[in-house]
Amino acid sequence: MVTCQSCNSLNTDDAKFCNKCGAPLAPVAGPVYQNPPSYQVNPQPVYQPMVVMNSKSRGTAMILEILPGLFGLLGFGWIYAGNTSSGLIWLIGYLVWIVIGVIISVVTGGFGAICVLPISIGAIVMSAVSLNNYTKKHPELFGNS
Numbered sequence: 001m002v003t004c005q006s007c008n009s010l011n012t013d014d015a016k017f018c019n020k021c022g023a024p025l026a027p028v029a030g031p032v033y034q035n036p037p038s039y040q041v042n043p044q045p046v047y048q049p050m051v052v053m054n055s056k057s058r059g060t061a062m063i064l065e066i067l068p069g070l071f072g073l074l075g076f077g078w079i080y081a082g083n084t085s086s087g088l089i090w091l092i093g094y095l096v097w098i099v100i101g102v103i104i105s106v107v108t109g110g111f112g113a114i115c116v117l118p119i120s121i122g123a124i125v126m127s128a129v130s131l132n133n134y135t136k137k138h139p140e141l142f143g144n145s
């Protein structure tokens with residue numbers, strides 16, 4: 001039995017409040033464990049704070065640069081990467097080069113295309129490589145991986 005500390009009436013052991021006055025009853029002291037059971041706490045998984053909320057994809061930038069580049073349109077990867085000025089330089093520069101290349105090919109009766117084609121592919125590779133370097137210098141846009 002538990003004695004209410006407010007009104008001294010007796011209550012059952014499992015009562016949390018006095019039956020008579022409603023005062024909260026002191027909990028009955030249970031057996032005291034000298035050594036509380038120890039258990040292994042699983043370490044909480046550490047979540048990396050998301051610094052970059054709208055991280056762009058490096059792969060998407062590469063695809064946007066190389067795929068249209070094969071059709072004569074360079075610079076879209078750059079524009080996607082947020083570097084519009086470089087993208088426009090690549091776009092316009094490459095279009096000018098294609099016009100020059102076509103003229104060279106026509107003037108040389110197609111023979112010049114042997115030179116024009118590797119230079120065109122080289123320009124796409126150059127643009128893609130420098131864009132890749134650009135994305136690595138801007139982890140705030142593309143993350144560190």
Ligand SMILES: [Zn+2]
Nearest residue numbers: 004007018021
């Ligand atoms: Zn009471």
